[in-house]
Amino acid sequence: MATGFLTDTTVCIGCKACEVACKQWNQLPADGYELTGDSYDNTGHLSGTTWRHVAFIENPKKRRLTGDVDLVALAEDVTEPLPGGAELDALGRWAFMSDVCKHCVEAPCQQACPTGSIIRNEFDNVYIQPDVCNGCGYCVPACPYGVITQVPHDGRAFKCTLCYDRQIDGLEPACAKACPTNSIQFGDVEDLKVVAEERVRELHDKGYTQAYVWGTPEVGGTGGINGNHSKFVLMDEPEAYNLPKHPYLPQEKVKGGVIAGAVAAGVLGAVVALAFRD
Amino acid sequence: MSEATRESVQQSNGKVETSHHPQTDPKRNDKHYYGIPPIKHAHWTWQIPVYFWIGGIGAGTQLFSTVAQLLGHEDAALKRASRYTVLVTMILSPILLIWDLGRPERFYNMMRILKLRSPMSTQSWSLLTFGNLGGLLAARQAAEDGLLGRNALSRLLLRLIPERLLSVLALPFGLFVGFNTGNLISATSVPLWARNWALMAPTFLASGTSTALSWLSLVLHLTRSGEAKTLRALHRAEKATIVIEAGLIAVSLVRMSRWGKPLFSKSVAPLFVGGALVAGIVAPFALLFSGRETRGKNILSSLLVLAGGLAFRFSLIKAGRISADDPEAYFTFASGESAPQPEDKV
Known part of the structure; x- marks a missing residue:
């Protein structure tokens, strides 16, 4: 059985309980008390010590609120036009998104790893064996989502384990346990796929036609990655x-690169051989 | 946009007074998340580009000396210089690579598995093979030169190490070390590197060969050794590889198109344009192709090519970091056809 996450950003309230729960359970160190000055998101990005990160997307270009806005109606998904030309669409205007390792079906980090430290475990999650990793750091530029990162002082690379230890038990x-709005759902990937499609259909019916699933072989998990488990x-x-x-x-292009290199080797060998001719 | 909003937008000529966000920042591009890089750059410090340079010299040296040997051109000075060069490069390379590891004491984990799709894995294995074969050849050379004394060990080494066979065996592994460094950086999510996947390996090998030829020519000139025929072949090959390298870099730049911009950015341009292109290619080209060949000119051009090769590798690594840190570059690259596709042909 392959397990994974479905993160429904439309119900995320940005409480960061997932970030805290993740840090606590996995005993991850603090990243320092730095203020980005951009938003309430002072974490910024995923890293070797932050395996869940809540992004605060403020998008003033798209949605405008005028007049007296009924925040209760806003929370209750009212989309009819309101007095004063107010458009209630909190979803596009203020968005939160709890980012996490994508647990790719064909994981670039796993393919890049020269020690075989990064494996797929019995839950089909991408897992780093910390006792094997030698900190070469080659997985870091391989990741197309900027998830996996080396931890300074430790030297090894770390990322979300999808709570391997908890799953075993x-x-x-x-993070999924702590999420108060069920924005983070955990389960069988096939089940979550259905849940995601249903949710998008529901949102479309409510008038939010811009909703879509990210992490499929068509969007997000593209180019040979074959989709994401998150x-x-x-x-x-x-x-x-x-x-x-x-x-x-x-790694799709490694074979092509080796062939190109071999051709170049042949040509250069011939050039050197020709240089010896009288 | 709802009907109500559309009307209010039209009424106020595109601008809407809002209570919540008084103004929208016109400079803001919502296609980014506060400009935070969406991918992480490689941590690689100076050890990696220096290794790329040294490994390339080892590979090119093996190429030249083996071809000379196969063509029946036995030059003792060339053989000696090549064998010891390969030995030194193959001692320094693993030191630099292990130095760069986050957990250097676990370097041997590279040897627990062979993964053909991981250039880092194939690089480790080819380095191991090439290094050991090169080491055996250098040991034989040392015995031949009497560096190990005239004892039973020397005689044993001379008898047991099949020189020709090992040289031929080492050649493919050496060449692989030389070009795979290109695949090592192109098999990543960094736009500037990944975009040039087809030409990165050939460019690295051509550059490695030209630095190796320059190194051999420098050594032979400085020690005033080497047969005339060797030096003539070296200079001819040097000229040819410089032209090939220049061509490959030019085509690579075309291929990188907009994602190659970091190479010309303020912090990398002095290294790339000044170091790799002008000092490493244009200047030695002018020296080698103009007028009569003199010893001084050859030494100078060799030094320039060697410095240029090092600058080339540093500039690529530095530019890759800028490219990875630029959300605009990555998002435009990973938005459609520009990124390498599985169905792409070689």
């Missing part, structure tokens, strides 16, 4: 969430 990952329901272009639309598996 039959528990769901800490899927997201998004309401804006992927780039707004700092996600690529059409990433690719870097």
Whole structure:
């Protein structure tokens, strides 16, 4: 059985409980008390010590609120035009997104890893064996989502384990457990796929036609990655969430590169041989 | 946009007074997330580009000396210089690579598995093979030169190490070390590197060969050794590889198109344009192709090619970091057809 996450950003309230739960359960060190000055997101990005990261997307270009806005109606998904030309669409206007390792079906980090430290475990999750990793750091530029990162002082690379230890004990990952709005759902990838499609259909019916699933072989898990086990329901272009639309598996081109190199070797050998002719 | 909003937008000529966000920042591009890089750059410090340079010299040296040997051109000075060069490069390379590891004491984990799709894995294995074969050849050379004394060990080494066979065996591994460094950087998510996947390996090998030829020519000139025929072949090959390298870099730049911009950015341009292109290619080209060949000119051009090769590798690594840190570059690259596709042909 392959397990994964479905992160429904449309119900995320940005409470960061997932970030905290993840840090606590996995005993991850603090990243320092730095203020980005951009938003309430002072974490910024995923890293070797931050395996869940809540992005705060403020998108004033798209949605405008005028007049007296009924925040209760806003929270209750009212989309009819309101007095004063107010349009209630909190989803596009203020968006939160709890980012996590995508657990790619064909994982670039796993293919890049020269020690075989990065494996697929019995839950079909991409898992780093910390006792094997020698900190070469080659997985870091391979990841198309900027997830995996070397931890300074430790030297090794770390990322979300999808709470391997909890799964072994039959528990769901800490972030999914802590999420108060069920924005983070954990389960069988096939089940989550259905849930995601249903949710997008529901949103479309409510008038949010921009909703879509990110992490499929068509969007997000593209270019040979064959989709992600961590899927997201998004309401804006992927780039707004700092996600690529059409990433690719870097190792697809290794064979081609080796052939090109071999051809070059042949040509250079011939050139050197010719140089010896009288 | 709802009907109500559309009307209010039209009424106020595209601008809407809002209570919540008084103004929208016109400079803001919502296709980014506060400009935070969507991918992480490689941590590689100076050891990696220096290794690329040294490994390339080892590979090119093996190429030249083996071809000379296969063509029946036995030059003792060339053989000696080549064998010891390969030995030194193959001692320094693993030191630099292990130095760069986050957990250097676990370097041997590279040897627990062979992964053909991981250039880092194939690089480790080819380095191991090439290094050991090169080491055996250098040991034989040392025995031949009497560096190990005239004892039973020397005689044993001379008898047991099949020189020709090992040289031929080492050649493919050496060449692989030389060009695979290109695949090592192109098999990543960094736009500037990945975009040039087809030409990165040939460019690295051509550059490695030209630095190796320059190194051999420098050594032979400085020690005033080497047969005239060797030096003539070296200079001819040097000229040819410089032209090939220049051509490959030019085509690579075309191929990189907009994603190659970091190479011309303020912090990399002095290294890339000044070091790799002008000092490493244009200047030695002018020296080698103009007028009569003199010893001084050859030494100078060799030094320039060697410096240029080092600058080339540093500039590529530095430009790759800028490219990875630029959300615009990555998002435009990973938005559609520009990124390498599985169905792409070689």
